[in-house]
Amino acid sequence: MSITFIFLLGLVASILAVLPPGLLNITAAKISLKEGHTRGIMFSIGASLVVLLQTYIAAICARYLKMHPEVISILQKVACVIFILISIYFLLIAKSQPKKQVKAKTKSKHSRFFQGVFLSALNVFPIPFQAYMTITLASFGWLDFSTTSIFAYMAGTSTGTFVVLYFYMFFFDKISEKKFTSQKNMNYIIGGITAVIAIFTIINIINKM
Numbered sequence: 001m002s003i004t005f006i007f008l009l010g011l012v013a014s015i016l017a018v019l020p021p022g023l024l025n026i027t028a029a030k031i032s033l034k035e036g037h038t039r040g041i042m043f044s045i046g047a048s049l050v051v052l053l054q055t056y057i058a059a060i061c062a063r064y065l066k067m068h069p070e071v072i073s074i075l076q077k078v079a080c081v082i083f084i085l086i087s088i089y090f091l092l093i094a095k096s097q098p099k100k101q102v103k104a105k106t107k108s109k110h111s112r113f114f115q116g117v118f119l120s121a122l123n124v125f126p127i128p129f130q131a132y133m134t135i136t137l138a139s140f141g142w143l144d145f146s147t148t149s150i151f152a153y154m155a156g157t158s159t160g161t162f163v164v165l166y167f168y169m170f171f172f173d174k175i176s177e178k179k180f181t182s183q184k185n186m187n188y189i190i191g192g193i194t195a196v197i198a199i200f201t202i203i204n205i206i207n208k209m
Contacts, residue, residue, distance in 0.1 A: 003152045006143060010156020013133045014051065017126060018164040024119060025209060028165040029172035031112060039112045043129035046116025049125060051161045055154045058130035063145045066135055087195040135142070135153065 024047050032040025090206060134153065137143040143153060 003148065006149050006152040007159075009137055009142060010055070011160040012156075013130065013137075014126075014157040014160025015164055017129050018161050022123075024116075024123060024161075025165055025168040027119060028116075029168040032169035033172050035112075040169045041166070043112040043116035044162050044169070046113040046118075047120035047165060048116075048158045048162040050117055050120035051158045052154050054079040054120075054124075054126045055130050055157045056150065058127045059134050059145065059150045059153070061131045061132040062138070065131065066145075070143065080146040081114075084195075087192075095171070 028040050028044050028047070031043050134143060134145075138145065143149055
């Protein structure tokens with residue numbers, strides 16, 4: 001496969017992973033709105049760079065898992081339980097808590113860059129997600145585990161993350177007025193997504209029995 005095609009695969013996979021409202025994209029949008037577009041971009045660059053490392057780790061894990069299918073079966077069941085628990089939390093337990101308004105302190109561009117690095121590093125979800133995606137793409141013959149292919153895919157995932165964060169920054173002034181961006185509704189969105197993933201995982205596990 002061509003480098004460009006593999007780059008686009010990483011781009012699309014990353015967009016699908018980051019597009020639902022979450023900590024990184026909402027934080028980037030809020031920083032951009034309160035402190036200016038430049039600081040929001042610095043935050044997004046920091047977050048996107050971490051995705052490079054996370055995708056590389058995911059590719060290494062995927063290469064190992066491809067050679068050990070029995071491990072994939074175990075991890076699939078563990079992931080199913082985790083997704084079910086996350087769904088229960090966001091749909092039934094998590095509640096919207098009113099927050100006191102605190103005057104935001106202006107931070108430097110560099111501090112926002114490192115904040116992006118820190119928050120992105122805490123968000124470990126891209127690692128199992130990208131491991132799953134690379135295994136799936138490899139099974140279709142669209143991706144191999146050569147150095148060139150992996151680096152092209154990494155560049156795509158990092159770029160895709162930045163594109164989504166920039167999208168949230170650009171449209172946040174319009175999105176913030178909509179009802180679905182309330183914390184309660186975001187909980188429902190996240191819970192709904194993880195519930196759908198859990199259902200598909202359960203179906204996949206049953207089909208393999």
